[in-house]
Amino acid sequence: MLRNRPTMRVPAVRSARERPAACFLLLLVALPGLAACSGTQSALDPHGPVADSIATTWWVLFWGAGAILALVMGLVLYAMFRDPERKARLPHLPFLVGAGLVFPTLVLTALVVFGTLVGRDITRASDDALVIEVTGHQWWWEVRYPATADAPEVVTANELHLPVGVPVEFVIESADVVHSFWIPNLGGKVDMIPGRSNTLRLEASRPGRFRAQCAEFCGAQHSRMGFIAIATEADEFERWRRARAVAPDASGPGLARFDALGCSGCHALGGRPAEGGTGPVLAHFAERPTVGAGAAANTPGALRAWLADHGARMKPGSLGPAQRRLDDADVEAIARLLEQQR
Template sequence: MHRRLACVFLILPLGACQGWQSALDTHGPAASALEALFWTFLSVLGFVWVLTMGAVALSLRRRRPEGEDPLVTNPRRESRMGWTISGAVALTVVTVLTLTGLSYASQKHLFEKRDDVLTIKVTGHQWWWQVDYEDSQADKRFTTANEIHIPVGEPVLLKLESSDVIHSFWVPSLTGKMDLIPGRQNTLQIQADREGSYRGQCAEFCGWQHAHMGMLIVARPKAEFDGWRDNQIRDATAPQTDERKRGEQIFFSKPCVMCHQVRGTSAGGKVAPDLTHVGSRQYIAAGTLPTTRGNIAAWIVDPQSIKPGAQMPVIKIEPDELDPLVSYLEGLK
């Protein structure tokens, strides 16, 4: 029984070492710098711990001979102990200063910025991420949610803001943490050196559904990214099937249009995620559910059962309205 419990406690820390969201599975310069700093600190402090435990064990083994007067001093031993303590203090100072210098040096990878890069404004809400792609040309700007696409091998500047409480942007495989503070804009530069999807998470407790405030960073080759961006700039495609046309009518007959925007239609809400291309995203509800017909239906019918406290209210949907509405939203790609 004790062995099983010991195995459980030893296995639990390994749960954070998988590649999906791990600070030790790095794919960007900032994250790599942090990983190198982590292993340096671990090695040095581990060595210090071993030396300390060795000194403690040695002191426990070397006892005064029985019958020796404890008040009698040994000048040679006292001098040796004084030098030992002085050396330990000096070594501690050197170790602390060295680690501090390494820590400051690594920050250049976290805070270096370039002006001629793709710029994205990320706004934290309870509990989702608004993503605005900026551009000097107004017709190339667009808004999406919870999913950030970037080109592989190129730095991307993120402007981080919050609309309500303090949030924290953290994609462990690409960069360190940066807070989103109401009334203030912080900046963070990220870069993915390899193609793939990297999960991020709000790292600052921001309310009831803090744990369900995830995001996805999708890094793809430049040509694929440009194609994705061109598609995102376009307005929503008009439904072509009868079922989707009916779903569109249902969508516009409900309060959905008061909160959500679908570009190219009269739905112009700004307080909830933009749905113009929601069907192309891998997840809904800020990384909570994969984008499938069943999950979209469950979210529409009762979002509070999935994400209690979410700002989306329960809207009455008739049984024969659900399938057309799901088809319409799923087709927004």
């Protein structure tokens, strides 16, 4: 006699029609976590009118695409879950013409008009713009403020100071390969092409420190080719500019070793131009935010680690003298010399 065996309850398996709906809902829940909408290097955290226009364009495209995606997925779900025996009530031809021709034409036309107006606004020239010349090198930045009737010339490296509320026109060039100049919080990016000058117009609307980055692959240390853009009030910027126009004195045993080791062949220091002029100017080095164009924060330890082998470990592949290794005494002497450059 057969005994009655207990019936096992098998979990219901979702039908094929239910799986896409679940995936769609999961995507909607996870989507906000995929966007980096704030931070020191986010194009969606604008701190200037140009950046604000670009961020607005992004959000318009995002929400517009989201609405269209929701509409399309709604139609897909309707088609999946409706009664198969029920005939569609919509006329086929008008629906296809409206959804497949008229709607895309209207949307794309509106986007073209909107994008053209935004592009014209962010590239408009200003008569009272501050001109700053930026040249990209492998892998550092040369920044030059040309002399004007009211201010002397300033040449620095791997740092950028901007006055708040003043339009800035960047003249962008490259000394070797293609780079790309980009300050995400302040605006768009422009390629730096050898033998050609490009123009980028930005403006900072509030004080702050913003990380900039080369946005075009330019070699082994592309990811470490960055700098800090510092926006200050206009009067503070003018004080900084006049102070930087005067190179601090350089003297002592560190300067003697600097010359003996051939550092003066590439780097300007203490008001003396470099003999070769191929390296970053080192005047006011102690006040720069980073060492090695963003390789590390400008701390005593990082400075000495860089000097020990001219960045061979911190930034492999960076250009330097044939004899890159320095003994501890020379490292300390030159480090103290650079720490006095304020």
